[in-house]
Amino acid sequence: MIALENVTKRYGAQTVVDDVSVRFGEEGVTALIGPNGAGKSTLFGLVGRLVRPDAGRVTVDGTDVERTPSNELAKVLAVLRQDNHVAARLTVHDLVEFGRFPHSRGRLTVHDREHIERAITYLDLEAYRNRFLDELSGGQRQRAFIAMVLAQDTEYVLLDEPLNNLDLRHMTEIMRLVRTMADELGKRVVTVLHDINFAATWSDRIVAMRDGRVVADASAREIMRPEVLAAVYDTTVDVREIDGRPVALYYG
Amino acid sequence: MLTDPATTTSAPPATRRTRIATRWAQPGVRLAALGAAVLVLAAVYCCTDVPGSLAFALEIRSLSVLAMLVVAAAVGVSTVVFHTITQNRILTPSIMGFDAFYVLVSTVIVFSSGSASFLGFDQLTLWLVQVVVMVAFSVLLFTWLFGGRRRSIHLMLLVGIVLGTFFRSSTEWMQRMLDPLDFQVLSDAMFASLTRPDETLLLLTAVLVVLGCAAVVPLLRTLDVLTLGEPAAVGLGVDHRRVVMVLFASVSVMVAASTALVGPILFLGLVVANLAYSYAGSFRHVWTLPTAVLIGVICLLGGQLVLERVLGFGGTLSTVIDFAGGLFFLYLVLRKGAR
Ligand SMILES: Nc1ncnc2c1ncn2[C@@H]1O[C@H](COP(=O)(O)OP(=O)(O)OP(=O)(O)O)[C@@H](O)[C@H]1O
Ligand SMILES: [Mg+2]
Numbered sequence: 001m002i003a004l005e006n007v008t009k010r011y012g013a014q015t016v017v018d019d020v021s022v023r024f025g026e027e028g029v030t031a032l033i034g035p036n037g038a039g040k041s042t043l044f045g046l047v048g049r050l051v052r053p054d055a056g057r058v059t060v061d062g063t064d065v066e067r068t069p070s071n072e073l074a075k076v077l078a079v080l081r082q083d084n085h086v087a088a089r090l091t092v093h094d095l096v097e098f099g100r101f102p103h104s105r106g107r108l109t110v111h112d113r114e115h116i117e118r119a120i121t122y123l124d125l126e127a128y129r130n131r132f133l134d135e136l137s138g139g140q141r142q143r144a145f146i147a148m149v150l151a152q153d154t155e156y157v158l159l160d161e162p163l164n165n166l167d168l169r170h171m172t173e174i175m176r177l178v179r180t181m182a183d184e185l186g187k188r189v190v191t192v193l194h195d196i197n198f199a200a201t202w203s204d205r206i207v208a209m210r211d212g213r214v215v216a217d218a219s220a221r222e223i224m225r226p227e228v229l230a231a232v233y234d235t236t237v238d239v240r241e242i243d244g245r246p247v248a249l250y251y252g
Numbered sequence: 253m254l255t256d257p258a259t260t261t262s263a264p265p266a267t268r269r270t271r272i273a274t275r276w277a278q279p280g281v282r283l284a285a286l287g288a289a290v291l292v293l294a295a296v297y298c299c300t301d302v303p304g305s306l307a308f309a310l311e312i313r314s315l316s317v318l319a320m321l322v323v324a325a326a327v328g329v330s331t332v333v334f335h336t337i338t339q340n341r342i343l344t345p346s347i348m349g350f351d352a353f354y355v356l357v358s359t360v361i362v363f364s365s366g367s368a369s370f371l372g373f374d375q376l377t378l379w380l381v382q383v384v385v386m387v388a389f390s391v392l393l394f395t396w397l398f399g400g401r402r403r404s405i406h407l408m409l410l411v412g413i414v415l416g417t418f419f420r421s422s423t424e425w426m427q428r429m430l431d432p433l434d435f436q437v438l439s440d441a442m443f444a445s446l447t448r449p450d451e452t453l454l455l456l457t458a459v460l461v462v463l464g465c466a467a468v469v470p471l472l473r474t475l476d477v478l479t480l481g482e483p484a485a486v487g488l489g490v491d492h493r494r495v496v497m498v499l500f501a502s503v504s505v506m507v508a509a510s511t512a513l514v515g516p517i518l519f520l521g522l523v524v525a526n527l528a529y530s531y532a533g534s535f536r537h538v539w540t541l542p543t544a545v546l547i548g549v550i551c552l553l554g555g556q557l558v559l560e561r562v563l564g565f566g567g568t569l570s571t572v573i574d575f576a577g578g579l580f581f582l583y584l585v586l587r588k589g590a591r
Contacts, residue, residue, distance in 0.1 A: 087481075152488070
């Protein structure tokens with residue numbers, strides 16, 4: 001279980017995460033939604049030890065992340081960051097290999113190689129495995145980073161906007177993959193999504209943030225109501241029922 | 253699970269040429285080629301153009317070759333490691349004010365007690381003072397700016413640049429007030445000299461450089477992960493702060509020791525590191541580090557050969573390196589800008 005207890009993070013005078021208490025990590029897929037600047041990435045940073053809380057504490061499986069040895073945490077928790085940039089010239093395969101670092105410390109075993117192969121296959125990257133990252137399209141690169149996270153093979157997986165840069169087909173396929181990770185590989189996935197229809201379609205639970213606070217935390221169906229969405233995003237969103245599923249209309 | 257119909261490339265027929273090309277692409281082969289080049293250059297340097305007895309020439313020259321190897325190792329390893337931990341490829345540890353600090357310390361000695369005492373100083377004492385003061389300076393800077401809660405490499409670089417500038421201007425101010433003779437002694441001492449190293453100092457420097465490298469070796473794979481940047485490395489379980497402390501400490505020891513031995517030639521690091529990145533054929537530090545070291549030896553040996561045997565000058569290699577390094581730096585900056 002990932003638990004945040006009364007966690008606060010400030011940058012100067014601005015409180016970016018404001019006394020948040022929330023738990024993640026039950027089986028299935030949780031979507032984290034909210035407007036730009038709501039504090040979603042900061043929340044992930046707090047869990048991933050990139051950001052230190054000013055108050056409160058963050059635990060993973062009961063131990064404080066500040067006190068867990070880095071390497072142990074990396075075996076149970078993987079984070080896909082919102083913006084990934086690599087200066088060195090790496091190939092897709094090199095990058096995915098890094099996902100095994102917490103387990104192998106760089107000396108790959110047969111088992112590690114299986115994970116690498118599986119991740120490359122799942123992310124549809126066989127044809128690009130020997131390409132350098134700077135020779136890929138934005139969506140292909142995004143898939144390579146997701147493959148690295150998958151290869152890390154952790155119980156908890158945090159994905160910050162995994163659908164960035166992806167085309168229609170790959171958006172759906174990534175969400176299907178996220179479902180597979182949860183349902184077949186038993187991982188507990190938390191993913192930041194901006195498209196609430198994807199969130200509603202593919203996740204079991206939706207947590208909504210705004211101004212550094214968790215303002216809603218419920219099943220997809222309960223969140224997909226005009227008044228809830230209006231309160232989260234501060235704009236009117238129409239919700240229709242199509243084929244028995246709630247669909248938000250926000251295209252203008 | 254997902255399929256991509258568009259891309260199934262058939263492998264090209266393995267002609268002899270492609271086989272050679274693939275083998276050449278292997279980092280190991282490339283490194284071996286460099287090693288061979290170093291051996292040939294060293295043999296040429298030691299055994300040709302012998303004025304008197306071969307044994308005597310060999311004794312003197314093998315010491316210079318060892319000095320070059322030690323300096324190339326210190327400069328190559330420290331620059332590549334520095335590039336990786338700071339996530340940039342156009343700065344060298346000299347940005348932290350190392351060489352400026354070295355010149356400042358020497359100037360202070362001459363300024364406060366005159367060139368006679370500077371020359372009168374036991375070489376070993378001088379070397380020790382330089383090394384200790386330089387290491388202490390960088391460790392202080394590092395723990396102040398990186399050890400606390402704020403830990404920012406960029407802040408550390410910025411403060412390093414500011415301090416470096418301060419050292420340079422204080423040095424200049426003092427040098428203006430020196431008498432011409434003292435100034436002459438000082439500037440002679442500030443030019444890197446590789447050809448007549450003091451044996452004891454060379455051995456001591458070699459020991460420190462070996463220790464520095466020994467601290468880096470267990471972290472080779474971790475260094476690879478650090479190329480992904482701090483956030484990604486932390487996500488992969490790297491204890492970033494501890495690792496960077498160890499790496500930075502060995503960088504400072506190596507830079508301090510080699511600077512105290514031959515004077516500032518950190519521009520060399522910029523050249524060899526960047527050549528190594530394009531030549532090594534892999535981003536992995538197992539390959540880039542030794543490649544950078546061997547390229548450094550080739551630059552020093554080759555440069556010395558050309559200067560000494562072809563052009564007939566002696567002892568001005570550092571000027572040439574600084575000039576060539578400066579041009580190379582401009583090239584790197586312009587190329588970055590053009591892209
Ligand atoms: N290092 C920082 N220094 C100062 N302010 C920061 C820093 N990082 C984030 N912030 C601020 O914190 C707030 C929350 O940022 P965060 O990245 O968590 O938002 P987000 O919910 O992920 O938004 P988005 O949907 O745009 O990714 C923003 O107002 C941002 O400006
Ligand atoms: Mg974000």
